[in-house]
Amino acid sequence: MQEAPLIAFAHVGKSFDGGRVRAVDDVTLDVAEGEFLAIVGGSGSGKTTLLRLANRLIDADSGSIAIAGEDVRAVDPVSLRRRIGYVFQSGGLFPHMSVADNVGITPTLIGTSAAEISSRVDELLDLVRLERAQFRDRLPHELSGGQRQRVGVARALAARPRIVLMDEPFGALDPLTRDALGDDYRALHNTLGLTTVMITHDMTEAILLADRVAVMRAGILLAQGKPSELSDSDDPYVGELLRTPRRQAERLNVLLPRNGAA
Numbered sequence: 198m199q200e201a202p203l204i205a206f207a208h209v210g211k212s213f214d215g216g217r218v219r220a221v222d223d224v225t226l227d228v229a230e231g232e233f234l235a236i237v238g239g240s241g242s243g244k245t246t247l248l249r250l251a252n253r254l255i256d257a258d259s260g261s262i263a264i265a266g267e268d269v270r271a272v273d274p275v276s277l278r279r280r281i282g283y284v285f286q287s288g289g290l291f292p293h294m295s296v297a298d299n300v301g302i303t304p305t306l307i308g309t310s311a312a313e314i315s316s317r318v319d320e321l322l323d324l325v326r327l328e329r330a331q332f333r334d335r336l337p338h339e340l341s342g343g344q345r346q347r348v349g350v351a352r353a354l355a356a357r358p359r360i361v362l363m364d365e366p367f368g369a370l371d372p373l374t375r376d377a378l379g380d381d382y383r384a385l386h387n388t389l390g391l392t393t394v395m396i397t398h399d400m401t402e403a404i405l406l407a408d409r410v411a412v413m414r415a416g417i418l419l420a421q422g423k424p425s426e427l428s429d430s431d432d433p434y435v436g437e438l439l440r441t442p443r444r445q446a447e448r449l450n451v452l453l454p455r456n457g458a459a
């Protein structure tokens with residue numbers, strides 16, 4: 198028997214500018230508990246809007262969204278957002294607040310005691326592999342881009358959410374940092390038993406990290422499936438998105454033969 202999805206978008210629509218921009222157009226998409234889903238699409242395809250609808254930063258015009266079987270419109274948006282971790286593209290850290298205060302912001306809002314927050318912050322810094330003593334008191338501008346995103350992940354996990362939504366979390370990082378963070382986050386997803394929806398414009402990153410990939414274009418969900426299933430899609434845009442990783446794989450196979458010295 199199929200288990201009920203943890204996140205279920207059903208015929209969701211959202212327009213802006215009095216209906217002139219159809220940002221999300223009749224999207225139906227299920228995310229299973231424990232799944233890592235990547236949403237891939239070009240700029241303006243509706244990815245961020247879809248994510249913001251899930252934790253009610255904005256409300257849908259049509260259709261419905263359910264989290265653990267419960268319609269999000271029936272849930273208080275503030276408590277909903279505390280149950281769902283959110284990682285922003287730029288890190289979204291408060292610039293005048295220390296790393297510890299940024300990471301502890303949600304527990305502080307919930308009224309957790311200072312001592313408890315302090316030990317939770319240490320635990321979270323360990324989790325995202327930032328040396329406690331070195332990083333606790335730093336301000337965001339004293340961090341590298343990768344370290345800022347690690348703090349953003351720690352903050353998203355602070356209230357022990359089951360669901361984490363990530364909006365192009367590693368997009369602005371250099372390839373090596375990005376690769377390391379992606380792998381580290383995927384390991385956290387597995388150990389903590391999270392359900393993750395990650396937006397990326399990079400199909401290679403999506404294929405390497407996610408269990409399933411959803412492709413968006415002009416607000417429409419064009420295709421979804423495991424990488425091998427996407428590969429069977431006859432949609433020309435999906436084919437176009439897959440061309441780059443395929444070509445990279447072929448060239449790397451030639452340039453870095455498996456039986457080489459390294």
Ligand SMILES: Nc1ncnc2c1ncn2[C@@H]1O[C@H](COP(=O)(O)OP(=O)(O)O)[C@@H](O)[C@H]1O
Pocket residue numbers: 213214218219220238239240241242243244245246247
């Ligand atoms: N608050 C808003 N007001 C007006 N238009 C918006 C708003 N948010 C998004 N849009 C428009 O909706 C479309 C989808 O945007 P977005 O979801 O941010 O795309 P993506 O994240 O894929 O780049 C774009 O045309 C964007 O300009």
Ligand SMILES: [Mg+2]
Pocket residue numbers: 244245246364
């Ligand atoms: Mg976006």
